Amino acid sequence: MFDQLTDGLSGAISRLVSRGKLTEANIDEGLREVRKALLEADVALPVIKDFIDKVKAKAVGQLQIEGVDPGQQIVKVVNDELVALMGPIDTRIREQGNGPTIIMMVGLQGAGKTTSCGKLAKYLVEKKRRKPVLVAADLQRPAAIDQLKVLGEQLGLPVYSEDPNASKGLTGIFKRGSRAAEVCKNGVKFATQAGCDTVILDTAGRLHIDDDLMKELRDVKERLEPQNIFLVVDAMTGQDAVKSAKEFNDQLAVDGVILTKLDGDARGGAALSIKAVTGKTIKFIGTGEKLDRLEEFHPDRMASRVLGMGDIVSLVEKAKEVVDEKRAERSATRLFEGRWNFEDFLEQLQTVKKLGPLKQVMGMIPGVGQLMKGVDLQGDELKPIEAVITSMTKTERKHPDLLISHRTAGSRRRRIASGAGTTVNEVNALIKQFKVMKKLVGELTRGNKLGQLMTQQGIEDMLPRLPGGRALGKAAGKHLPSKKDKKRAKR
Amino acid sequence: MQDGAVSPQTWLIALVVVGVVVAALAILLLSRRKPARQRITDPHEALRAALGKTRGGLMDGLRRLLGGGLDEDIIDSLEEILLRADIGVTATQRLIGGLKEGYRAGNLKDQAQVLEFLKTGLKEKLGGEAPKLREAPKPPTVVIVAGVNGSGKTTSVAKLTHLLTRGGEKKVLLAACDTFRAAAVEQLATWAGRLGVDIVRGQTGADPAAVAHDACEKALKQGYDYLVIDTAGRLHTDKNLMRELEKIARVGKKHIPDSPHEVLLVLDATTGQNAVRQAKEFLEVLPVSGIILAKLDGTAKGGIVVVIREELGIPVKFVGLGEQPTDMQPFDAGVFVDGLLS
Numbered sequence: 001m002f003d004q005l006t007d008g009l010s011g012a013i014s015r016l017v018s019r020g021k022l023t024e025a026n027i028d029e030g031l032r033e034v035r036k037a038l039l040e041a042d043v044a045l046p047v048i049k050d051f052i053d054k055v056k057a058k059a060v061g062q063l064q065i066e067g068v069d070p071g072q073q074i075v076k077v078v079n080d081e082l083v084a085l086m087g088p089i090d091t092r093i094r095e096q097g098n099g100p101t102i103i104m105m106v107g108l109q110g111a112g113k114t115t116s117c118g119k120l121a122k123y124l125v126e127k128k129r130r131k132p133v134l135v136a137a138d139l140q141r142p143a144a145i146d147q148l149k150v151l152g153e154q155l156g157l158p159v160y161s162e163d164p165n166a167s168k169g170l171t172g173i174f175k176r177g178s179r180a181a182e183v184c185k186n187g188v189k190f191a192t193q194a195g196c197d198t199v200i201l202d203t204a205g206r207l208h209i210d211d212d213l214m215k216e217l218r219d220v221k222e223r224l225e226p227q228n229i230f231l232v233v234d235a236m237t238g239q240d241a242v243k244s245a246k247e248f249n250d251q252l253a254v255d256g257v258i259l260t261k262l263d264g265d266a267r268g269g270a271a272l273s274i275k276a277v278t279g280k281t282i283k284f285i286g287t288g289e290k291l292d293r294l295e296e297f298h299p300d301r302m303a304s305r306v307l308g309m310g311d312i313v314s315l316v317e318k319a320k321e322v323v324d325e326k327r328a329e330r331s332a333t334r335l336f337e338g339r340w341n342f343e344d345f346l347e348q349l350q351t352v353k354k355l356g357p358l359k360q361v362m363g364m365i366p367g368v369g370q371l372m373k374g375v376d377l378q379g380d381e382l383k384p385i386e387a388v389i390t391s392m393t394k395t396e397r398k399h400p401d402l403l404i405s406h407r408t409a410g411s412r413r414r415r416i417a418s419g420a421g422t423t424v425n426e427v428n429a430l431i432k433q434f435k436v437m438k439k440l441v442g443e444l445t446r447g448n449k450l451g452q453l454m455t456q457q458g459i460e461d462m463l464p465r466l467p468g469g470r471a472l473g474k475a476a477g478k479h480l481p482s483k484k485d486k487k488r489a490k491r
Numbered sequence: 492m493q494d495g496a497v498s499p500q501t502w503l504i505a506l507v508v509v510g511v512v513v514a515a516l517a518i519l520l521l522s523r524r525k526p527a528r529q530r531i532t533d534p535h536e537a538l539r540a541a542l543g544k545t546r547g548g549l550m551d552g553l554r555r556l557l558g559g560g561l562d563e564d565i566i567d568s569l570e571e572i573l574l575r576a577d578i579g580v581t582a583t584q585r586l587i588g589g590l591k592e593g594y595r596a597g598n599l600k601d602q603a604q605v606l607e608f609l610k611t612g613l614k615e616k617l618g619g620e621a622p623k624l625r626e627a628p629k630p631p632t633v634v635i636v637a638g639v640n641g642s643g644k645t646t647s648v649a650k651l652t653h654l655l656t657r658g659g660e661k662k663v664l665l666a667a668c669d670t671f672r673a674a675a676v677e678q679l680a681t682w683a684g685r686l687g688v689d690i691v692r693g694q695t696g697a698d699p700a701a702v703a704h705d706a707c708e709k710a711l712k713q714g715y716d717y718l719v720i721d722t723a724g725r726l727h728t729d730k731n732l733m734r735e736l737e738k739i740a741r742v743g744k745k746h747i748p749d750s751p752h753e754v755l756l757v758l759d760a761t762t763g764q765n766a767v768r769q770a771k772e773f774l775e776v777l778p779v780s781g782i783i784l785a786k787l788d789g790t791a792k793g794g795i796v797v798v799i800r801e802e803l804g805i806p807v808k809f810v811g812l813g814e815q816p817t818d819m820q821p822f823d824a825g826v827f828v829d830g831l832l833s
Binding site for chain 1: 571574575576577579580639640641642643671672673674675677678680681682695726727728759760761762763764765766768786788789790791792795814
């Protein structure tokens with residue numbers, strides 16, 4: 001994520017945008033750039049070919065449309081095709097009417113199966129109110145069972161496992177099929193007895209060309225008849241993604257994909273490849289090692305991520321979770337009425353902190369990633385700012401003028417600096433920023449459009465040129481119906 | 492708030508956005524004012540700029556030169572092969588550009604020559620330094636094994652250990668510095684048991700540098716020939732975890748001044764273009780001296796190592812070809828290139 005994402009495609013796109021008139025020749029030229037960018041994003045070559053063909057056909061078909069910015073047109077086509085290729089949104093998990101729902105996780109070694117099992121379990125508990133059991137069916141990798149057990153412990157969920165070295169036993173000898181299938185069967189039995197409604201099977205990682213292990217997986221599938229088989233894929237995967245995904249899908253007919261390690265800076269072209277080749281939707285994405293870092297996959301967000309347009313919608317969604325609406329509203333009112341003060345500043349910084357690692361949050365805002373390029377974010381940048389503000393007295397926080405124009409401003413700043421353990425320069429800089437902020441907000445109230453504001457302030461690329469010229473507020477608002485609106489609608 | 496055109500939700504969004512922009516500006520301002528603070532100069536930028544110049548136009552020129560028919564098909568399919576092997580668009584275009592030059596100079600006349608030229612070029616790029624482990628003049632030789640999550644570090648450590656103990660006369664000590672991932676220590680301990688070597692381990696959640704410290708002391712005191720340090724998988728974008736690697740190396744240096752003698756980066760052969768970034772970031776914090784290219788027994792070609800070798804000078808030393816401790820081999824450029832172009 002972050003700055004790297006904004007390099008490839010957005011560069012190509014911006015060159016397209018800057019072109020005057022749309023002709024077949026410059027469509028070709030532009031699409032060559034798109035091809036290159038997609039290759040750099042690790043999209044598989046055959047998938048790129050199809051993609052380019054589709055985009056070209058559509059773009060050429062739009063040559064005649066007048067009165068629309070030609071660059072915008074192509075951007076829209078590229079974006080729409082990307083979204084169409086990666087969509088639709090589908091986070092359903094098929095359920096079993098009677099007996100527990102079974103989810104089988106498969107994938108190459110090191111893709112992140114076991115961690116994803118834990119994350120999915122947490123998701124199911126918290127968002128779907130389900131009671132999952134984790135079943136350790138990876139009898140290959142040393143300590144894989146221990147790993148799942150530890151995750152189960154962290155989540156407070158039961159883990160079913162058997163000693164991988166134990167023999168099948170007298171009855172086992174007469175049972176057909178693999179040991180892994182046996183463990184899974186027993187795991188489901190255990191789940192039923194324990195009153196759990198979901199079983200997550202953590203199978204062994206394997207190469208897609210490993211016949212024995214594939215056979216074992218097929219055996220598990222045949223005997224357990226899981227309602228869901230999820231393929232776990234590393235987002236950093238290169239051209240090979242199509243081969244392995246296709247093989248897994250051919251052998252097991254997977255139901256969905258979980259894309260992992262998206263918290264890195266890989267462009268995640270594998271998302272496109274896998275969807276194109278298997279036709280199976282990407283259900284979830286993993287964005288960190290912690291167990292709460294599993295998010296629902298949204299093709300539009302992924303497309304804009306690949307296109308380097310940030311991910312404002314995800315951010316807003318996250319914000320909805322952590323922001324106290326009433327307080328935010330009150331603060332917003334003050335903000336727009338020009339009564340904004342350091343208390344609000346502090347509150348905002350704390351809200352931003354709650355949204356997650358700063359680096360990640362900023363990467364989600366279109367353009368900010370580019371702006372911040374070369375700035376090494378460590379995650380503790382806000383601390384000194386907080387220290388300065390908390391070193392102000394309550395009155396000073398509420399009346400910033402005391403620090404700006406009041407005759408005691410100088411001595412107050414010095415006191416604050418020593419209180420925060422920093423220099424007066426630092427305090428000065430902060431106050432200056434505060435003034436800039438207030439001015440920005442002033443413009444915002446007058447112009448009433450964030451996009452305008454940013455260009456007025458000369459902060460280029462702060463906000464996206466969204467395809468089709470969607471305004472930021474509109475785009476975000478669409479995904480975020482206000483509670484009040486809903487209430488109104490009910491009346 | 493008035494019942495106007497703007498819903499309260501939009502205010503909320505605006506507020507959050509403004510908040511983040513505030514934070515961004517704040518940091519930008521602070522970092523500009525204090526350039527000395529934590530600024531690692533970014534070699535990526537310069538490199539990328541330099542590479543940008545070589546891009547574009549080559550394929551077109553080549554097509555025109557070869558003028559349709561069989562030759563164009565061959566060149567096309569070569570480009571495709573290189574791209575599919577994850578060599579990346581830039582390196583591919585450079586290689587194809589090399590073919591063009593050879594053609595222009597009249598050295599390349601038929602398909603076989605073109606292919607041979609390409610192979611030789613790739614082999615030269617990848618060859619050179621013998622894929623041998625660097626040895627300390629005085630034991631113990633300290634080897635740090637690092638990489639992103641799931642690349643195959645712990646298995647590679649097991650394989651390396653097998654390789655080192657094969658003759659039977661060398662004493663190897665393992666240090667389980669992955670104290671983060673659940674059961675990672677157990678995984679290594681299982682291998683240590685199977686391979687019959689000693690292991691220094693900390694509790695899950697312990698400071699990995701402390702484990703490294705204990706391991707160095709033990710290796711020195713008890714006369715081990717090799718100390719192999721297994722580290723936690725980390726995404727190269729996580730600066731804090733990357734600094735932790737630095738610390739492990741620093742602790743080692745305190746005990747054994749010329750250590751680490753070898754730093755092996757484990758790379759999953761299925762990784763695409765992101766591998767270059769990985770290697771660059773690891774190189775920032777550790778003197779990476781070689782690559783273990785893991786999972787090469789799949790269908791992935793691992794072509795990205797060509798770029799890593801070319802751009803960062805890091806040679807591939809070993810390839811991983813399976814799950815057993817015996818499934819690791821010294822890197823052979825010839826074999827690798829043949830596979831790449833197959």
